[in-house]
Amino acid sequence: MIEGLPDQYRWAARLDPPELAAASSFLVCGMGGSGISGDFAAVVGADAGIDVRVHKDYGLPAWAGAVRPLVIAASYSGNTAETLSAVEAARRLDLDIAVVSTGGELAGIAEDNAYPSITVPPGLQPRAALGYLVGAALQILTGAGALSDPAQALLESANATESLLGSGEPGAGRDRAGSIATALEGRVPIIWGSAGPSAVAAQRWAKQINENAKLPAYYSTMPEIDHNELVGWGSAPAEVSRSAGIVILRDKGETAEISRRFDLTVELLRDQAPFVGEVWSSGESALARAATAALMGDLVSVLLAEVAGVDPVQVDIITQLKNRL
Amino acid sequence: MIEGLPDQYRWAARLDPPELAAASSFLVCGMGGSGISGDFAAVVGADAGIDVRVHKDYGLPAWAGAVRPLVIAASYSGNTAETLSAVEAARRLDLDIAVVSTGGELAGIAEDNAYPSITVPPGLQPRAALGYLVGAALQILTGAGALSDPAQALLESANATESLLGSGEPGAGRDRAGSIATALEGRVPIIWGSAGPSAVAAQRWAKQINENAKLPAYYSTMPEIDHNELVGWGSAPAEVSRSAGIVILRDKGETAEISRRFDLTVELLRDQAPFVGEVWSSGESALARAATAALMGDLVSVLLAEVAGVDPVQVDIITQLKNRL
Numbered sequence: 001m002i003e004g005l006p007d008q009y010r011w012a013a014r015l016d017p018p019e020l021a022a023a024s025s026f027l028v029c030g031m032g033g034s035g036i037s038g039d040f041a042a043v044v045g046a047d048a049g050i051d052v053r054v055h056k057d058y059g060l061p062a063w064a065g066a067v068r069p070l071v072i073a074a075s076y077s078g079n080t081a082e083t084l085s086a087v088e089a090a091r092r093l094d095l096d097i098a099v100v101s102t103g104g105e106l107a108g109i110a111e112d113n114a115y116p117s118i119t120v121p122p123g124l125q126p127r128a129a130l131g132y133l134v135g136a137a138l139q140i141l142t143g144a145g146a147l148s149d150p151a152q153a154l155l156e157s158a159n160a161t162e163s164l165l166g167s168g169e170p171g172a173g174r175d176r177a178g179s180i181a182t183a184l185e186g187r188v189p190i191i192w193g194s195a196g197p198s199a200v201a202a203q204r205w206a207k208q209i210n211e212n213a214k215l216p217a218y219y220s221t222m223p224e225i226d227h228n229e230l231v232g233w234g235s236a237p238a239e240v241s242r243s244a245g246i247v248i249l250r251d252k253g254e255t256a257e258i259s260r261r262f263d264l265t266v267e268l269l270r271d272q273a274p275f276v277g278e279v280w281s282s283g284e285s286a287l288a289r290a291a292t293a294a295l296m297g298d299l300v301s302v303l304l305a306e307v308a309g310v311d312p313v314q315v316d317i318i319t320q321l322k323n324r325l
Numbered sequence: 326m327i328e329g330l331p332d333q334y335r336w337a338a339r340l341d342p343p344e345l346a347a348a349s350s351f352l353v354c355g356m357g358g359s360g361i362s363g364d365f366a367a368v369v370g371a372d373a374g375i376d377v378r379v380h381k382d383y384g385l386p387a388w389a390g391a392v393r394p395l396v397i398a399a400s401y402s403g404n405t406a407e408t409l410s411a412v413e414a415a416r417r418l419d420l421d422i423a424v425v426s427t428g429g430e431l432a433g434i435a436e437d438n439a440y441p442s443i444t445v446p447p448g449l450q451p452r453a454a455l456g457y458l459v460g461a462a463l464q465i466l467t468g469a470g471a472l473s474d475p476a477q478a479l480l481e482s483a484n485a486t487e488s489l490l491g492s493g494e495p496g497a498g499r500d501r502a503g504s505i506a507t508a509l510e511g512r513v514p515i516i517w518g519s520a521g522p523s524a525v526a527a528q529r530w531a532k533q534i535n536e537n538a539k540l541p542a543y544y545s546t547m548p549e550i551d552h553n554e555l556v557g558w559g560s561a562p563a564e565v566s567r568s569a570g571i572v573i574l575r576d577k578g579e580t581a582e583i584s585r586r587f588d589l590t591v592e593l594l595r596d597q598a599p600f601v602g603e604v605w606s607s608g609e610s611a612l613a614r615a616a617t618a619a620l621m622g623d624l625v626s627v628l629l630a631e632v633a634g635v636d637p638v639q640v641d642i643i644t645q646l647k648n649r650l
Contacts, residue, residue: 032552214560227357235539317559
């Protein structure tokens, strides 16, 4: 589920950007493992000063008609109900549309309407295709003239994630993930990030723990944490605070203010709070930092699944739900 | 802390919108109780097709230079470090700036630079001034020509929240809040919303529980919940699922797809999950629906504080942190 990720970033680095009308505003529409690829693209876009937003619902936000973004419909299966509904809404508004999928109904719509599209390799769980999906979204931003060639950041992400995984041998990342997973056992994981790369990685951690380890998990970001959530963890009764484990995603790109807040916050929580662990991103580009911080969560989620004796691949309850919707 | 809220909406309904250059894109910069007023304004804006975003960090997002939104700096104290830093960044980019505060450094900057500003009544905790802060933000959107007169929605919100509180007598809202608070006792509250009004209300619940009841609390939104979080709650071991209580904020404006998802999700969780309760919004406008759903969380948070024997007003740990930053 994780081993193939570095090669996915390499695959995306070799893609040709599709030809698109120039755009300066982007809205990625997608859910779950496909939708979070939009959050990664938004981090890279934000780092480059580009306006990329993500919509995780049916239809489109009401401002879409006024802002007129290029809509990037991302659905790994190509059959996600919410994403198909977003494309239908975008068609009614006559917005430009680009597509990322493995096929399905979405690919058919793209073909019928000659929407620019990128077909990613099939056969994976959407959440295991992050490198393909992020890379494809970045190539679409590039095709629309908003981003310069993303190949370098994609290759850096490939190498940095590969280095964490270790080539055949257990890498440093696995050891660290193992100790974090042990500490989180039997707790609700709470993941704290800050801006950009660590915020999207925190989101990825929580969702990978949900789906792979079948556990609840939540995320939030600094400095907002210091304006409310801190109070909860600083004073919670022991039976509540024992129930959770906090993991802080530190990013080498974080500002001095944020570093200081994290250090002081950990100090203030020391006596009272549950487990508080830290994981640092590596790499230089925003993408590599997000990718490495996120990969650590992927590893932790699979280790938590092992400990709990659950299958990281199956998500039966989502299948049950889809069948009944 | 809550009783004055209806009159705050009435106060805001009587405000004259400040005179501003026309704008079509808005960025509210603020933290904690001030920042969430931006989220409320964004919900009202989205409902009207207006592009309103919220920034909860130092500085500005990197796309601000390209999009050039009107920056609304909201800080109840007027001295929030992150918000002052956002104003400084907006000045460097020569963006239009409007201010909401009770005074402080921010009011001084507004006066020195002749920024349009609204001064709200002082003497409250920022989170207890939600009606003032939301109303002021909406009047700024109106002054910039993006929103038509918000007085009707503000008055509806005043009446709807007053009706929940009951006039002198315990209202229906208090009874319902009491039963929810009892069910949440000793658990980590997890609040689920969907789009717009219920999403912002879910956020408000979590943060009010943090600050008033000194408990951790988290929120997330449907339909994304069904793509990942559901797996965690559907299969979590009993010792984990017992630790949490889920409250679903239902909104009379939610679509048929979302209603169906909530109903099916609750059914799927019935045997396995922790407490799952529902709270419905009331009122017609997006603002009144957000305000009523949020008020129920305010009530629950204060009741949870009573049960735990903690003072809802004090947030000592934030004061400690600020003194050391």
